[in-house]
Amino acid sequence: MSNAIPLAQPSLTDLERQAVLEVLHSPFLACGPRAETFSHSIAELCSRSSGIPCSSGTAGLTLVLAALGIGAGDRVVVPAFGFVAMANAVWSLGATPLFADCDPRTLNVELESVAKLLEHKPRAVLAAETFGNPAGMPELEALCAAHEIPLIEDACEGLGGRIAGRSIGGFGRASVFGFYPNKQITTGEGGVIVTDDTRLAERCRSLANHGRGEDGATFVRPGWNFRLDEMSAALGIAQLSRLSEILDRREAVAAQYTARLSGNVDLILPSVEQGCRPSWFAYCVRLTGRWNATVRDEVIEAMAGHDISCARYFPSIPKTPAWQGRCEPKACHTPVADSISNRTIALPFFADLSTSDVDIVCQSLELMIERATFRHRSSSNNQVDGFDQA
Numbered sequence: 001m002s003n004a005i006p007l008a009q010p011s012l013t014d015l016e017r018q019a020v021l022e023v024l025h026s027p028f029l030a031c032g033p034r035a036e037t038f039s040h041s042i043a044e045l046c047s048r049s050s051g052i053p054c055s056s057g058t059a060g061l062t063l064v065l066a067a068l069g070i071g072a073g074d075r076v077v078v079p080a081f082g083f084v085a086m087a088n089a090v091w092s093l094g095a096t097p098l099f100a101d102c103d104p105r106t107l108n109v110e111l112e113s114v115a116k117l118l119e120h121k122p123r124a125v126l127a128a129e130t131f132g133n134p135a136g137m138p139e140l141e142a143l144c145a146a147h148e149i150p151l152i153e154d155a156c157e158g159l160g161g162r163i164a165g166r167s168i169g170g171f172g173r174a175s176v177f178g179f180y181p182n183k184q185i186t187t188g189e190g191g192v193i194v195t196d197d198t199r200l201a202e203r204c205r206s207l208a209n210h211g212r213g214e215d216g217a218t219f220v221r222p223g224w225n226f227r228l229d230e231m232s233a234a235l236g237i238a239q240l241s242r243l244s245e246i247l248d249r250r251e252a253v254a255a256q257y258t259a260r261l262s263g264n265v266d267l268i269l270p271s272v273e274q275g276c277r278p279s280w281f282a283y284c285v286r287l288t289g290r291w292n293a294t295v296r297d298e299v300i301e302a303m304a305g306h307d308i309s310c311a312r313y314f315p316s317i318p319k320t321p322a323w324q325g326r327c328e329p330k331a332c333h334t335p336v337a338d339s340i341s342n343r344t345i346a347l348p349f350f351a352d353l354s355t356s357d358v359d360i361v362c363q364s365l366e367l368m369i370e371r372a373t374f375r376h377r378s379s380s381n382n383q384v385d386g387f388d389q390a
């Protein structure tokens, strides 16, 4: 048995195992009732009228963009600091992402940066609750509404989070969830789109099912197979019944990390803004602006040497090899995202992470930071990035 501490791990019980087994004794492995039940329950949780099951978060984003008619020659605002699936979904339709910089406190898109990009006439704004933090989403929704531009909420990291009395998944024209095993709840692979727009829902449903019309037989438009299978949906239904227990536990793990690390002068910890209940997807710390990617990478490597898995969440997307040189210069000036992404460290984070393992992670992290920063102290320029002083 390994004593390694993984980065993420789903919380699974016999309830989930039984639910998946039951599907194997049923007549439906695909196109059955469970996918509909699951997506309907997710929609209800977000006070949305429609829920459309799909095969992943990326598929959900692609479906919503396509259902809005976005394609070749169009532009879509996406976060520079976030998971690459958002830019990839835009790219896969032949459209061009415009990268918005991020707010150094919340790690979500910075409003002014989005406002500037609106001058380039994008067809939509795609934005996420980074690591499950909903801060700024109501303001972003208001900005998009004022410019009559559709907001697509990438809610993949935020199931169950709330802000100002509203649920993550309730903002903008449509919202997309993904249920990969590192998420709060999982379906293996899988996703759900939620919206109050019945026509958009219908188009997404059709596009996810080879372009079939409501009769299920006529092909009314070109489409994909982006359906959710019944084993995945059954797993999702069982997981959803345990959502509040899982979220509470993740919140407790986050609180333990915060209490344990808050005195460390080399670290900036996740912020929780007033009126927000984050849904903790990941616990990401970052080294202060005094340190750079070399120090961060040494810390992550040293942690791996002690069997503790950490990750570089996230690279600044416009600076990745995939996007460097591909995006318009005016749409990839993202200094905050570039700087932050060099210094972030995602710590092991999941519901069943024990108190003693959090303690081991923190002890090791502090020691590895001390070692790495000691090695680089003389080469450090002792300059703190302005935005990190807040």
Ligand SMILES: Cc1ncc(COP(=O)(O)O)c(C=O)c1O
Pocket (backbone or CB within 6 Å): 056, 057, 058, 059, 082, 083, 085, 086, 128, 154, 156, 157, 178, 179, 180, 190, 191
């Ligand atoms: C913000 C965000 N968007 C999209 C995705 C893509 O979801 P999936 O892996 O289900 O395609 C993820 C997840 O990994 C994510 O974190």
